[in-house]
Amino acid sequence: xxGAAIIRPERLWSAHEVLMRPSPVPAVAGVYGWHFxxxxxxxxTAGRLLYVGIAPRHMANRTSTQNLRKRVRYHYRGNAAGSxxxxxxxxxxxxxxxxxxxGTRMTFGKAGETALSQWMADNARVCWIEQNEP
Numbered sequence: 344x345x346g347a348a349i350i351r352p353e354r355l356w357s358a359h360e361v362l363m364r365p366s367p368v369p370a371v372a373g374v375y376g377w378h379f380x381x382x383x384x385x386x387x388t389a390g391r392l393l394y395v396g397i398a399p400r401h402m403a404n405r406t407s408t409q410n411l412r413k414r415v416r417y418h419y420r421g422n423a424a425g426s427x428x429x430x431x432x433x434x435x436x437x438x439x440x441x442x443x444x445x446g447t448r449m450t451f452g453k454a455g456e457t458a459l460s461q462w463m464a465d466n467a468r469v470c471w472i473e474q475n476e477p
Contacts, residue, residue, distance in 0.1 A: 349376035355468035397477035
């Protein structure tokens with residue numbers, strides 16, 4: 344696998360492009376990288392790789408059903424409880440993290456998740472590499 348393709352990709356994809364149907368993101372295993380036009384915090388540099396993920400993530404007791412398309416799309420429109428990227432970005436942006444229900448799931452609430460999705464649509468760009476065993 345060529346890591347340079349994630350660090351300095353030839354092409355970055357926006358939320359609009361990733362979320363359209365059909366999606367350009369393949370439904371296969373691989374590695375994805377997130378770059379940001381505006382940094383989510385003053386101590387970070389804009390325009391560079393700030394997050395890397397893999398899909399699927401194989402766990403000791405089960406195999407994930409996730410793939411690049413599912414993970415990338417979820418990061419753009421999901422919530423902090425299911426996305427470490429969203430959780431980290433929301434915290435860096437100063438959004439209020441809330442406990443959901445009586446469990447241990449944390450999100451930014453409806454308004455916060457909506458604001459985060461908009462911020463990501465404006466600033467987050469993603470690239471990926473297909474990889475059978477990421």
